[in-house]
Amino acid sequence: MGDAAVEVVDLRRTFKVPERETGLRASVRSLFHREYRQVHAVDGITFEIGAGEVVGFLGPNGAGKTTTLKMLAGLLHPTGGQVRVLGETPHRRRPDYLSRISLVMGNRNQLQWDTPAADSFELNRAVYRIPPAEFRSTRDELVDLLDLGALITKPVRNLSLGERMKVELAGALLHRPQMLFLDEPTLGLDITMQKRIREFIGEHNRRHGSSVLLTSHYMADVEALCRRVIVIDHGRILFDGDLAALGGRLAAYKELGVTLADGAADLSGYGEVRSRDGDRVTLRVPKETTPQVTARLLAEHTVLDLTVEDPPVEDIIELLLAAGHKAP
Structure with a gap:
């Protein structure tokens, strides 16, 4: 040792x-x-x-x-x-x-x-x-x-x-x-x-x-x-x-935080709606399609704020525990 x-x-x-x-x-x-x-x-x-x-x-x-x-x-x-x-x-x-x-x-x-x-x-x-x-x-x-x-x-x-x-x-x-x-x-x-x-x-x-x-x-x-x-x-x-x-090793998705000028818009067609806080919506989007989804949002809506983040660590660890084996 x-x-x-x-x-x-x-x-x-x-x-x-x-x-x-x-x-x-x-x-x-x-x-x-x-x-x-x-x-x-x-x-x-x-x-x-x-x-x-x-x-x-x-x-x-x-x-x-x-x-x-x-x-x-x-x-x-x-x-x-x-x-x-x-x-x-x-x-x-x-x-x-x-x-x-x-x-x-x-x-x-x-x-x-x-x-x-x-x-x-x-x-x-x-x-x-x-x-x-x-x-x-x-x-x-x-x-x-x-x-x-x-x-x-x-x-x-x-x-x-x-x-x-x-x-x-x-x-x-x-x-x-x-x-x-x-x-x-x-x-x-x-x-x-x-x-x-x-x-x-x-x-x-x-x-x-x-x-x-x-x-x-x-x-x-x-x-x-x-x-x-x-x-x-x-x-x-x-x-x-x-x-x-x-x-990066486990999560197959990103989380998009979107604030639109039209806060009432339905964004379910862009990804899984995880939460809504006032005019701000959090979407779960497959990692490989995140660039395309982001481009569509910017082209089809008046976007006041947009963030792209990895999912919360708690969610990632849940995925790891569910997998039941070491991450590659």
């Missing part, structure tokens, strides 16, 4: 899950003879993440994303394969390794619930043995970047979800980790707070060069932060490559 921040080769994780039929008889029988089935949560995946790279890790619920992150962070022992993060074997959980990574889960509390975040920050300083001067410098930088202000003096339980997520991020970054695992960091946040968190993650990456592996159901997070994405489903990688190339 080389010098990449994350190196994964044929990584596997299998869980043994008890199963039985419903009913009293099945319940009694299971007391003496319990049956199990093997669930392959992660089924032989291989990838690398370079130093300073921000990679999106995408897939539906149950695809194996969180299980993979937990193995990379050392919380789960792999069933098979090899994994190295920052040159270490994660499940050995050596103190030197743990001091260089951080795992943030949007649906988990990591700070003390009944005390101010500032107290938890001090506890983290002691746990990670951060020199006082370095701690104060990093804390003040995080307070400024995340606009924490008086939030860190309030008990965590009194904070809103968005405020709590900001202080959780700050607490996770006080020791300046080289590798950051983010599992749904904007889960449940409003649009404004999602944008603030995205901007912070991007700025932190630019300032400190930390590597980031990000899972999110909000494609705006991925599009804003990641040039590369890995798509996983049923524990297997379906796609690993450039985000911009994903649409």
Whole structure:
């Protein structure tokens, strides 16, 4: 294995899950003879993440994303394969390794619930043995970047979800980790707070060069932060490559946004009408006929505005999952 921040080769994780039929008889029988089935949560995946790279890790619920992150962070022992993060074997959980990574889960509390975040920050300083001067410098930088202000003096339980997520991020970054695992960091946040968190993650990456592996159901997070994405489903990688190339490889259509002087015109003859917002209509048009359709629109109507774009990333990933195999 080389010098990449994350190196994964044929990584596997299998869980043994008890199963039985419903009913009293099945319940009694299971007391003496319990049956199990093997669930392959992660089924032989291989990838690398370079130093300073921000990679999106995408897939539906149950695809194996969180299980993979937990193995990379050392919380789960792999069933098979090899994994190295920052040159270490994660499940050995050596103190030197743990001091260089951080795992943030949007649906988990990591700070003390009944005390101010500032107290938890001090506890983290002691746990990670951060020199006082370095701690104060990093804390003040995080307070400024995340606009924490008086939030860190309030008990965590009194904070809103968005405020709590900001202080959780700050607490996770006080020791300046080289590798950051983010599992749904904007889960449940409003649009404004999602944008603030995205901007912070991007700025932190630019300032400190930390590597980031990000899972999110909000494609705006991925599009804003990641040039590369890995798509996983049923524990297997379906796609690993450039985000911009994903649409070009899979999508067989373009989306045209059209605003006409005659907003009531019927445009169904030009393509599939996907939406109508006032006078603006969004059409889905086969990629190979897009130039001809665009020319017809301009020739046959008074066009006030026209845009041609790739389909939303969410739609492209749905196509990839439906295909069930790696994109060519």
